[in-house]
Amino acid sequence: MNPLDGNAIGGLLHEVFGTEMTAAVSTCANCGDTGPVAQTVVYLDAPGTVVRCRTCSDLLMVFTRVHERICVDLGGLAALEVR
Amino acid sequence: MEGTAVRGRLTWQTATVSQLIPETPRTSTIVFDVPEWAGHRAGQHLDIRLTAEDGYRAERSYSIASAPGEPVAITVERLEDGEVSPYLTEELRPGDEIELRGPIGGYFVWDPAADQGPLLLAAGGSGVVPLRSILRDRERTGSTAMARLLYSSRSLADVIYRQELERPVSGLDVVYTLTRSQPPGWRGHSGRVDDALLAEVAWPTGQDPLAFVCGPTSFVEAVAQSLVGLGYPPTRVKTERFGATGVATGGGVR
Numbered sequence: 006m007n008p009l010d011g012n013a014i015g016g017l018l019h020e021v022f023g024t025e026m027t028a029a030v031s032t033c034a035n036c037g038d039t040g041p042v043a044q045t046v047v048y049l050d051a052p053g054t055v056v057r058c059r060t061c062s063d064l065l066m067v068f069t070r071v072h073e074r075i076c077v078d079l080g081g082l083a084a085l086e087v088r
Numbered sequence: 089m090e091g092t093a094v095r096g097r098l099t100w101q102t103a104t105v106s107q108l109i110p111e112t113p114r115t116s117t118i119v120f121d122v123p124e125w126a127g128h129r130a131g132q133h134l135d136i137r138l139t140a141e142d143g144y145r146a147e148r149s150y151s152i153a154s155a156p157g158e159p160v161a162i163t164v165e166r167l168e169d170g171e172v173s174p175y176l177t178e179e180l181r182p183g184d185e186i187e188l189r190g191p192i193g194g195y196f197v198w199d200p201a202a203d204q205g206p207l208l209l210a211a212g213g214s215g216v217v218p219l220r221s222i223l224r225d226r227e228r229t230g231s232t233a234m235a236r237l238l239y240s241s242r243s244l245a246d247v248i249y250r251q252e253l254e255r256p257v258s259g260l261d262v263v264y265t266l267t268r269s270q271p272p273g274w275r276g277h278s279g280r281v282d283d284a285l286l287a288e289v290a291w292p293t294g295q296d297p298l299a300f301v302c303g304p305t306s307f308v309e310a311v312a313q314s315l316v317g318l319g320y321p322p323t324r325v326k327t328e329r330f331g332a333t334g335v336a337t338g339g340g341v342r
Contacts, residue, residue: 009331010305010328012133012193012195015193015194016149016189019100025193025194027192041197043196043326052234083123
């Protein structure tokens with residue numbers, strides 16, 4: 006399946022963070038690339054929702070929904086700046 | 089909190105289908121009455137959730153097709169093996185209720201007051217949906233920003249909103265390219281959008297143009313790369329990729 010981009014998880018991110026996040030700026034912990042979350046590479050049909058860096062492909066975020074709970078892994082982010 | 093729209097929160101709301109408009113053999117526009125709609129901006133999308141009797145749920149994202157200030161509408165392309173789009177395009181009737189949440193997105197959004205640069209809107213297939221919202225917003229707000237829509241479609245019959253797009257609008261021109269079949273005597277472009285077509289169609293970078301590119305991932309990647317190659321700063325090329333499946337799919341989306 007083709008990857009999409011961060012626009013595709015606008016609803017999920019709003020649910021998790023409580024605000025609009027596609028225009029927020031993420032910084033990759035691996036390569037340091039920064040850019041709007043909307044521009045990240047998103048795989049919806051991986052086990053969970055997987056968000057990768059558009060520059061180095063490293064893992065930025067993973068979201069896993071278990072019943073009504075969402076597990077969030079932000080380990081690949083150096084920063085996430087909400088504007 | 090379902091059913092009530094709390095300010096700042098994104099909550100599932102019950103919308104009522106008010107109108108169904110066939111657009112092409114494969115696509116329909118669905119107009120909703122959403123009592124607690126907070127208002128949207130051109131380019132945003134919404135999520136739709138279907139719940140089966142056994143509790144199984146499917147969520148999809150759809151770009152909003154209507155301009156801010158108009159009733160909320162989406163345009164859905166029917167996918168033969170789809171879980172959600174066949175229901176939306178074939179089963180729904182006016183008066184039916186459906187769960188949705190939105191508006192969603194703050195990146196792939198046009199703000200007519202903040203940006204006067206000429207607009208280059210590039211659509212691949214149903215990627216035209218959010219761009220149509222931008223075009224309607226442009227007209228409704230009396231924006232003087234010049235606009236050009238480059239619309240890549242399989243065939244002329246697959247062009248969504250064709251009547252609306254062929255209506256003369258001041259400051260707007262529409263360029264089609266047909267990728268699979270062309271009608272007899274077709275004088276427009278054929279084949280996929282490439283560097284040569286973009287070089288011809290895209291506004292010169294000196295005019296500080298703003299590009300919105302929406303379509304399947306391969307289309308968006310190709311167009312965005314070409315535009316950057318033509319000298320468009322990456323920050324002036326806003327992209328939204330969509331695809332056919334997913335738990336909470338993207339953009340124009342399906």
